[in-house]
Amino acid sequence: MQMVQETFEDLGLALADVTFVVVDLETTGGSPSGSQITEFGAVKVRGGEVLCEFQTLVRPTTPIPPFISVLTGITNTMVADAPGIRTVMPQFLEFARGSVLVAHNAGFDVSFLKAAAAETGQAWPGFAVIDTVRLARQLVHKDEAPNHKLSSLARLFCATTTPDHRALHDARATVDVLHGLIARVGNLGVHTLEELQSYTSRVSMAQRRKRFLADAMPSAPGVYIFKDGRGEPLYVGTATDLRRRTRSYFTASESRRRMTEMVGLAESITPIVCATALEASVRELRLIAEHKPRYNRRSRHPERSVWVKLTAEPFPRLSVVRAVRGDGAHYAGPFASRRTAEAAVTALHEVVPLRQCTTRLSARTTRGSACVLFDLGRCGAPCIGEQSVEDYALVAEQAVSALSGSSRQVMSTLRTRLDVLAEQERFEEAGTLRDRMMALVRAAARAQRIRPLASASELVAARRRDGGGWEIVCVRHGRLAGASVTPAGADPLPVIAALRQTAEVVEPGTTLPEETELVLRWLETPGTRLVDLDGTWTCPVDGAGASRAVLEPQASTWSGTDHLDPSPGRALDRPVGAVGGGTP
Incomplete structure (x- = not known):
């Protein structure tokens, strides 16, 4: 078995084992752009014990301003024989190597240190940094200290050294302040360097106490499920690294109020490791639809989606339905709401003289009188x-074309009618027609986009992985039936054969549009190769997708007086993308 060394981030480095270098600088001014360091003071500590100290004056290349000399007590005479920054900076970096830097108002000291490193040609090691001012602002209340200055905190924590604007003295006082602050966060459940770095008073006690729930998570892609004490799913999510992602729910990086509430109720986290990120995304959709976790906001009710259907009967009509069935009818959608679906139906009725009565008519059905639509x-x-x-079939074919094939004729007629309304300054009617037209074109484009994949009995595709090898997917009737990966340098064909043998059996008509669109986005990623297809991969060049590509950018800025360019042969003829051919 191959052993993997976990990182400190994965394990959590105990604060007692961290080597801190507490540093303080004295300078000639407040900004490294126009000032220089005049003194270093640093104390190396671990486990509450002082290991060693570093202190030196530094000779600046410009005189020390008088007010700085009054503040720090460091004069030009004192630094005249001191080493320059080119000598001191490498010595300090060697002293601090492998440690965590600590400073009071760390931004000030670190900015001078980085500038000095750049000036002397030293690579900045990228130290982890702890700022005692930031910690104190969250842990020390106003009734304990008047402010968060080093002198005030030194008195509060009974520091053995009084800070006096000399670097080593201030560093020693900061050591005592650091130990006092660590003792306080320890009482709040913070025991590792990672927890200290991410500590904020905004993180609730419930979040901190439950951080252990993420300890068993693997560092692998997949799906995670937060569950309550009864085992009911509270929230489902995906991650490229399950451990890293779930741990973030217990730190300051998670600031959403509903997620904080969810963590307070959670009693366990269930991981589901997946072969690929696509598999994880699909599993997430399915689990959300199945369990409807109360803290997930999207994809909870795919069954509430609605479709526009052109019925399969001698005299077809449009209706709004909840499901797509293999009944020979034509469908467009799904729509997010019945209102938008009905808007699309009205748009089609504007230009296609379909019957709007709900009675089922046979070829020999006759009634006493027609409705007012006949008179109009x-x-x-x-x-x-x-x-x-036969005559009605020609009318129905226009609707079929708009929903399943070329939308040029219907869209051109709608655009002409929109222009007429605008010219007549009937802006309210024009706006209503515009909204109905966009509802129709969006739904038809979505249906046309997913139809080829949903109707294909099987599609197998492959994409190279960054580290070598291939991601392999098997899609049946628009649903992900299986996924696998191959090692770098291995022949992918045996894996493909095994995947096809073990992939899920999918019945026609069980397509979930969101899942099919996820798979489509994966297939359309550059570098994806089509291995095998049992079906037809086509999409009409002048279908609703082409119309949408023209209309969508204008949708948010249209006014009633806008004129759409109905000229044929322009952007409406733009071909859609296709998955690249070939085999891995």
Whole structure:
């Protein structure tokens, strides 16, 4: 078995084992852009014990201002024979190597240290940094100390050295302040360097106490499920690294109020390791739809999606339905709400004279009288025998084309009508028609986009992994039926054969649109190769997707007086992308 050395971030380095270098600098001014360091003071500590100290004056290249000499007691005469920064900086970096830097108002000291490193040609090691001012602001209340200055905190924590603006004295006082602050966070459950670095008073006690829930998470891609004490899912999410992601819920990086509430209720986290990120995303969708966790906001109710259906009968009509069935009808959608679906239906009725009655008509059905739509010329009245099945089929074909094939004719007619309304300054009607047209084109484009994949019995595709090898997916009727990966340098064909043998059996008509769109985005990623396809991969060049590509950028800025360019042969003829061919 191969052993893997876990990082300190994974394990959590106990504060008692951390080597801190507490540093303080005296300078000629407040900014490294125009000032220089005049004194270093540093104390190395571990486990509450002082290991060694570092102190030296530094000779600046410009005189020390008088007010700085009054503040620090460091004069030009004192630094005249001191070493320059080119000598001192390498010595300090060697002293601090492998440690965590600590300073009071660390931004000030670290900015001077980085500038000195750059000036002397030294690479900045990227130290982890702890700022005692930031910690004190969260742990020391106003009734304990008047402010968070080093002198005030030194008195509060009974420091053995009084800070006096000399670097080593201030560093020694900061050591005592650091130990006092660590004692306080220890009582709050903070015991590792990682916890100290991410500590904030905004993190609730419930979050800190439950951090152990993430300890058993693997460092692998997959899905995680927070569960309550009864084992009911509270929240489902995905991660490229399950351990790293779940640990973040117990730190300051998680600031969402509902997630804080969720963590307070959680009693366990269940990991599901996945072969690929695509598999993880699909599993997340399915689990959310199945369990409907109360803290997930999206994808909880795919069954509430609605579709526009052109029925399969002698005289087809449009209806709004909850599911797609293999009944020979034509569908567009899904729509997020019944309101938008009905808007799309109205848009089609604007230009296609379909019957709008709900009675099922046979080829021989006749009624006594037609509805008002016949009088308005918006229906051929097949209900009273004024229109034959053959004649009505030509009308229905226009709707079929708009939903499943070319949308050029319907969109052109709608755009012409929109222009007429705008010219007549009937802006409210134009706005309503615009919204209906966009609802129609968006839904038809979505349906046309997923239809080829949903109708294909099986599709196998592959994509190279960054570290070598291949990601392999098997898709059946638009659903992910299986996924696998191959090692770098290995022949992928045996893995593909095994995947096809073990992949999930998917029945036609069980497509979940969100899942199919996830798979499509993966397939359209550059470098993806189509290995095998049992079906037809086509999409109409002048379908709803092409119309949407033209109209969508204008949708948010249209006004009633905007004129859309209906000229054929321009952007509407733009071909859609396709998955690259070939085999791995």
